[in-house]
Amino acid sequence: MIDGAPLSDAARALRELDPAFAAIIDAVGPLTVRLAEDRFAELAASIVSQQLSVKAADTIWRRFEALGPVTPESILGYAEEDMRSVGLSGAKTRYVRDLALHVADGRLDLSVVDELDDEAVIEALTAVKGIGRWTAEMYLIFALGRPDVLAVDDLGLRRAGGWLLQLERPATREELAEAGDRWRPYRSAASRYLWASLDNGPAQQ
DSSP states (O other): OOTTOBOHHHHHHHHHHOTTHHHHHHHHOOOBOOOOSOHHHHHHHHHHHTTSOHHHHHHHHHHHHHTSOOSHHHHHHSOHHHHHHTTOOHHHHHHHHHHHHHHHTTSSOTTSGGGSOHHHHHHHHTTSTTOOHHHHHHHHHHTSOOSSOOOTTOHHHHHHHHHHTTOSSOOOHHHHHHHHGGGTTOHHHHHHHHHHHHHHSGGGO
């Protein structure tokens, strides 16, 4: 997917692949692809936000950015006390530093991940402490713009998927994966619509 591109083609395809998607697409309205501008910062922010509410994650991330440039070199130069002072736990401090170290010493080269297929990107990212498959899948969607990614462990997707499948409960990983087979090769666009439906669509009810 290209940054700034409308998802109109994907929306039309999803209507045909799964007519149940029409209600979500109509309620949400047009969506546009937005990709992260700074790939390293996107990964660091993903680690910071793990297991936090959106509001709490945003607050801590703004404090973290206030320390200085979000670069591997800057982070490796911070004292642990500085990072803890903005709200990072001890574990997340270690994880962010491990990410910085992997990038700084070349074990993780974010400039070449575009050349890797999705599973190879996931393998490379999950070598960093604190980055699991979910975080890697978010990176594929929101930083690399990969078109066919479905994070079946995402609770928001499972909640919206449960509405779409008329389950009256969140979908299981298996149920979401099975439904996602109908959405190929547009599962990233389907994910964006499902997430959006939680805030501006029928799945919010």
